[in-house]
Amino acid sequence: MNTIETIFLGIIQGLTEFLPVSSSGHLVLFQNLLGFREPELLLDTSLHLGTLLAVCLYFRSDIWKMVTDALGFDFKKRHNTIVWWVLIGSIPTGLIGLIFKTPLENLFGSVSVVGVMLVITGFIVAVTRLLPEGYETRTQIGTVVALAVGTAQGLAIIPGISRSGATIVCGLMFGMQRELAGRFSFLLSIPAIIGALLVQLNFEDLSRIGVVPMVSGFLSSTLVGLLALKLLMGMVRKGQLYYFAPYLWAVGLMIVFFV
DSSP: HHHHHHHHHHHHHHHHHTTTTTTHHHHHHHHTTTOOSSSSHHHHHHHHHHHHHHHHTTTTTHHHHHHHHHHHTTTTHHHHHHHHHHHHHHHHHHHHHHSHHHHHHHHGOHHHHHHHHHHHHHHHHHGGGHHHHHHOOOOOOOOHHHHHHHHHHHHTTTTOOHHHHHOOOOOOOEEEEEEEEHHHHHHHHHHHHHHHHHHHHHHHHHHHHHHHHHHHHHHHHHHHHHHHHHHHHHHHTTOOGGGGGHHHHHHHHHHHHHH
């Protein structure tokens, strides 16, 4: 795999990680189209690490506040509470990843599965169009919501299911304010991506892909991810997630019937 190809995949990752269209699904599709029949899981993870950096940069003030509040052990502070909910939400994500790691990884080799799951993701984001005006008023997360959103994130390991789409919509279904649902979704992604990187770290894969192509893909996913994250957060605030449903249905059906 050369540098141009990893940069291209990094751009795809940066665009699709935050937009609710499934980055893993698009990476499987484009790796297949580029001729890589066996998915490069370490490369996928490094591209996700690039978008993790984008999350940290975009929410840097939130993350810094969370860290300083946590070190102060004042559990009444709002950002400290978010730290707690992120930890709670990470439990079902981690359990799903550990228990179903092998069968879920096997799905990364099936483009048809990606197509079907993209169609399902289309229905997930389309649900937001049916939410009544003023429904999203919840300003606190809570244990049940954190566990539910964490479970949605765990299930989004399936290629074609959008992590951002599944988690944000789950939060909205529980009545969370749009801004809070979006922020919690991406803050919750931080331990999940770090965990995936540790699980997939394999120096044999690194030598096969190459350091320069790996770093190039990482940087392209970071830069494009920052732009996509800014775009998505604006759409979340305006309640426009359902705009992506037609695209997901069209691409998913095209994959099922023609790829």
